[in-house]
Amino acid sequence: MTNFTRKSILILAFIASCFGAKAQYSTGFENLNGAKSGWAENTTPVDIDGITWTLKNALVASTTDAGDMKNGSFSMRMRRQTSDNAYAVMAADKSNGAGTISFYYARANFSQDRTGISPKVVVRISNDAGATWTNVGDTVFFAGVDVLTQWTATTNISGDIRIKFDIVSGDNGKRINIDDLNITDYAAPAACEAPTNLVLTDNQNGSLTASWTAPATLPAIGYYIAVVPTGNTPAQADYFTAASSATTFTTDTLKNGTALADGSTYDVYVMAVCAHGAGGYATPIQDDVTVTDVACPAATALVLTDNTDGSLTASWTAPATLPAIGYYIAVVPTGTTPSQSDYFTATPSATTFTTDTLKNGTALADGSTYDVYVMAVCAHGAGGYATPIQDDVTITIAATPSCAAPTNLVVTDNGNGSVTASWTAPATLPAIGYYIAVVPTGNTPAQADYFTAASSATTFTTDTLKNGTALADGSTYDVHVMAVCAHGAGGYATPIQDDVTVTISSASCQDPANITITDNGNASVNISWTAPATIPQNGYYYAVVPQGTTPSVPNDYVNTSATSLTNINATTLATGSAPLTGGTTYTFHLRSFCFHGAGGYGNEFENDFTLTLGVNDIHSEISGIYPNPAETTLTIDTKAEEGIISIVDLTGKTIATSAIKGNSTTISVSDLPGGMYQVVLSTSNTTSVSKFVKK
CATH class of the missing domain: 2.60.40.10 (Immunoglobulins)
Structure with a gap:
């Protein structure tokens, strides 16, 4: 919209009010009856387009002030004072209430107005001649707003009103402009239309159906439907709800869940609901119906x-x-x-x-x-x-054919703390599968001692009992294998059984070698090692703990099958993992994991490393980044006044650089793809990092 068009609208609104059209208050701060060119509070309210105002740390800027942002010759200028109030407030009432409030706003363009922390303004409204005030709409943020931008809020307050602009924060002395204020009159909402043609139907099954014709304008919220015994006035708790599009409703209970009684008569109320509060409910339509139950036919x-x-x-x-x-x-x-x-x-x-x-x-x-x-x-x-x-x-249960047992059980000690059982399946595979028990020799297995295997299985390997206890080196165990055709009497074949003595070779689990730890310089490390000739069947256990801390087994260890770890940036302590920090020494623990039990773990290796100070450990010289997310430009407020600002993507590639411009530097980001980026501020003795999102 051009400056001419905005001013034309304001002039037409003023002319319309003079000839009896619906009044509203509009000012572009062009028609000022009385001077207000200083910052001090005016002792006599100044007339601005027919309503008097009191201005403190505020004035009406003229055409000669080139640093002001305005649509015509004038606009209102306000100044943040940290030791004093800054406001512009109506000193007289506007009649006919307020429907919407709108205005244009921007930072002024005098020296230093567009650096540092810009002011924030709260808009308030009063309907008791300024005795009390209520905030309206969103807080007006002036940061980064360098062209006049429209702000609008809907109030819908009737009666006499006043509005007030309060500066609530910002650096001392920062100036802002407000122009083209427009307050429309309050308009009462249209009456809520009621539905018509209510028809009630007894469904003869203990339920009723209400149907109606919707009003021309559907109710915004929907309908409230009450079903109450005849003669009762419905309370709020008696109402069901239905959608705006509904024209029928069926129920077999009252709202409290009580079933409708055969032969009883009920009043039904249907009420349109356009809004909650006075005037939002239409007059209910009402009728009554007697409910009957028809006998339910039997099978x-x-x-x-x-x-x-x-x-x-x-x-x-x-x-x-x-x-x-x-x-x-x-x-x-x-x-x-x-x-x-x-x-x-x-x-x-x-x-x-x-x-x-x-x-x-x-x-x-x-x-x-x-x-x-x-x-x-x-x-x-x-x-x-x-x-x-x-x-x-x-009920009868036919005899179950006998369940055929497997044969040729062979139990093998694998020399690593585990055993393998193999067998020949019966001609007819068991429908459910096999139960396999491994127990110390001489023990009779209980139900809880059995592992399970599929019908197609012919081998089974374990290094523990069913309760998780590791098989012991040099101990002898009985292994039982039983086919299961069905649960219940006759469903289990006679188990086959054999025993085996478990041994564990001392050289069964080989160690990794060549552990290398690389400091990434960003509070993380990369770690790698060389796998042994025989890869440990369960991978490796590793832990990262502060130097001098003994990690608990197994809680503080992490299991992995990899031989390299990247970007390790925290300890592995189960009692509370903590980020790695620069200048601190940590110990990396590593061991092979072949199986549970004695001899199942390789030797434990311990390597110390000390992190260097990275950018995340240096006090930040960046005091603010906005807007975030950013779309076209990004402003970086800094404590330092000299240095280089770089925009870096997440791969570490530098996208753009700029020298610091005072304490506030603005960089164009309009050409960047959407995503997360780092802002890196480099000075003669510090490096600071922050992040922002590009829309």
């Missing part, structure tokens, strides 16, 4: 089948009208009346149900007889359940 032709495997199947013929919710099926010992907790559930389309347990999980017993009940469920509440159909069945 027929129940047939029960004993599947001879410990399970039963119930099948039935569905009623002509499928039950809306589905079926409840109870299986109980004959002569027992089922309770609510005895019922399984099935979908409305189901016509069969199979189980091998009661609802509580108890297995059906061989030779026992059970009553089965199937009940259609059309709705919850009185009348929603059909009369159950019922029959009984006796």
Whole structure:
């Protein structure tokens, strides 16, 4: 928008108010009735376009002040004073309230106004002649704003109002400009339109449906719907909610969850809600309806089948009208009346149900007889359940074919603290697989001692018992392998068994060599080593701890299969990892890890290293970076007045450099790709680093 256009709008608004159009207050600070050219607070309020103002550390800047930012010949200039207040406040009321407030703002362009910390301004409003004030909209940040920029806030406050501009922070003496202030009159919101044509339907299943015609303008929030016994006035807690687009609502309960009662009459209220607060609710439409329940049709032709495997199947013929919710099926010992907790559930389309347990999980017993009940469920509440159909069945379990055992068990000591069992599978593989127990010789394995293996397995290796205890060098163990065809009697083959004595070769776990530690100069190190001829089967354990600290096994160690570590920047202490710091000495611990138990770990190597001071350890000379994220320009405020600023990407490549310009330097970043960058400030004796994000 051009300066001419902005001023034209303000002039047209003034002319319109003179001829009885809807009034609003607009000023470009062009029509000043009384001088205000000094910083001191004026003792007599100055008239600016029909409303008087009091200005302290503020004045009306003229066309002769080239450092002011303005759209015409004048604008308001304010100055930050750390030892005094700085404000511009209406000394008289504006009538007709405030709908929106807008103005243009920028930093002035006199000496030093665009360096250092720029002011912040809070806009406040009062509807009691300035006795109390309320903040309006966002705080106005002037940092980096060097062209007039519009600020707008919606207030919607009626009655007489005043506004105030308060400078709340910034370096002493910094100046700013405000121009083209516009305050529109308060406009009451349009009345909330009510829906029409309410129709209530008894669904004859314990529920009701309300339908209505939506108003021409849909309610912004939606609808509140209350269902209450006839004659009751609904309270706030009685209302359901529905979306703005809704035109129907169905329920079988009151809002508190109480089921609608068969034969009872209810009043239904539907109210449009456009906004919360006075005027936001339309007048409810209301009608009443009597709720009835129609009997739920029952299933027929129940047939029960004993599947001879410990399970039963119930099948039935569905009623002509499928039950809306589905079926409840109870299986109980004959002569027992089922309770609510005895019922399984099935979908409305189901016509069969199979189980091998009661609802509580108890297995059906061989030779026992059970009553089965199937009940259609059309709705919850009185009348929603059909009369159950019922029959009984006796359960049998056919003999399970014997489970074939594996053969040819061979147990091998691997010489490294582990054993391997191998066997020949039976002609018919076991359906579930194998149970393998490794126990000290002479011990009978308990259920908790068994590992498991798949049906296709023919080997198994371990270096521990099932409870995790490592196999001991020189000890003898019994190994049991049992095929498992099914759980229960007859499902387990006779185990095959053999024993083995475990040995651990002293040279089984070889050590790494050539440990190299490289200081990266940024509070991190790279570490590498050479793997032994025989790679340790479980990799390596390493720890990084302050010099003189003994790492705890295994909590302070990290397991890795790699032979190099990059950018290690913290200790590995489980009690509290801490960043590495320059000038501190640390110890790197490394050992091979072949297996758990004696002899399973290589010798432990310890290497000390001392970090150099990096850029992260030097006191920062950067006092501020803004805006962050940045889009076109980035301003860096510095404590130093001499030095070089570099923009560096995350690969370490320098993208741009600039000499420091006083205590505030602005660099163009418009050509940078989006992402994270470092700002590096180099002076004669320091290096400081900060980060920013490019949009």
